[in-house]
Amino acid sequence: MTASPLPLGIDIGGSGIKGAPVDLEAGSFAADRIRIETPGSSTPKAVVKIVKEIAAEFDDRCGGGPIGVTVPAVTTGGVVRTAANIDKDWVGTDAGALLGEALGRQVTVLNDADAAGVGEMQYGSGRGVRGTVLVATLGTGIGSALFVDGTLVPNTELGHLEIDGHDAEKRASNGAREADDLSWEKWAKRLQRYFRHVEDLLWPDLIVIGGGVSKKADRYLPLLDLRTPIVPATLRNDAGIIGAAWLAAQRADHQGA
Template identity: 60%
Template sequence: MGKKGTPLGIDIGGSGIKGAPVDLKGGKLATSRLKIATPQPATPEAVADVVDQIVDHFAAQTRDAPIGVTVPAVVIHGTVLSAANIDPSWVDTDAQALIKKHTGREVTVVNDADAAGVAEVHYGAAKGVPGLVLLTTLGTGIGSALIMDGVLVPNSELGHLEMDGHDAEKVAASSIKDKEELSWEEYIERLQRYYSMVERLFSPDLIVVGGGISKEADLFLPHLRLRAPIVPAALRNSAGIVGAARLAADLARHA
């Protein structure tokens, strides 16, 4: 990690691209975040241009420090391999190389749920929990992260497990509750089946639930019957930014 600058986290979402320098000791944004609307179509070049704007905006604070960037997709060694919730033109794009070319900075690109999971383990609802932590984000789809004793197992994609003959996120994401106008009772029944399936497969020590619906956790989490404790995420909208910066800094330190 650069000695002078503060690591920068950038979270690429469907509607907005958000970034801020991150205080890695406190696990919080070091200054107010900058949010720019996601370009449409959200092609790699168009998005990289916006990322460059955010990097330039925080140049004085971040200087030579590493940059972490999240995308809603499978990412292996910086290359995007899926496009369930992102423009199809991203598939097989070396996002790490592309953003490095645009910004001139060292960049780490990670899955958005993985970044959120890392943030929750180090600073949030899963801090100090030994063993296997599973984070899920309930939103447009279902994102997931698996962290074992603080080490990320990337690209778990548990929203794509089969449930009722469909991807689980097509049955149990919070967007489906809204789309199908499900009552809480009906939605809780779907979540029960989803989390029971995931628990049978992975036997986590703790399940953390993020996404916008986690603000209403009291309405559904206490009704789920699982072996593992299931709790709401703590970092909310800053989790992706914080986790991306943490991962980028860790990789830079070990490079």
């Protein structure tokens, strides 16, 4: 009996395009991740070529199966509406249709922070948590994924809240910490200002911190004084690929039902 193909998750980032098949039972990669540098001219044509290359590498495990693809942009119905860290030609592109035609199968396209949030909610620090959960990825900017009783509220873009006259991520992202050469203590003060503002707007039941800097959470999370429990992500930088693959599989199951 032939095993069903595994879902494939692919994460399109500003510096790299990464992909791996996902074992949905374990919530982990089923093979080593492949990473290819994002081309300097990250046009849809150039990026689709690399996505096809990655998908072909896993054809033996994922051939014919669903694919989830994340983009650093607001997406609605598979159409890219903004362009952060990728070429502006993506704006207005129906990425779902473009990738689906190129790969010859169903492709689910979503915002990268939303995908990471889905991964954390299904397999990580948000698993089983009811109420309002915010997953915030602290990287070059601040990505956000908001969930109410496990259901995603897509494209929240809470990193772009204006606080004290500044776009929040320009002051409180990990990129800002590095650019301004801040100590953990000084950065924590900026995070405190940001998350207290978010608390007052949303009254979340849990905040999960993702992004690469989540592995150093013990350096700054204890310095925050919030009423909301705040914890590091479990899946870290794997969350986007895992979340995208999970959503793609859910969509395939729903349409096949």
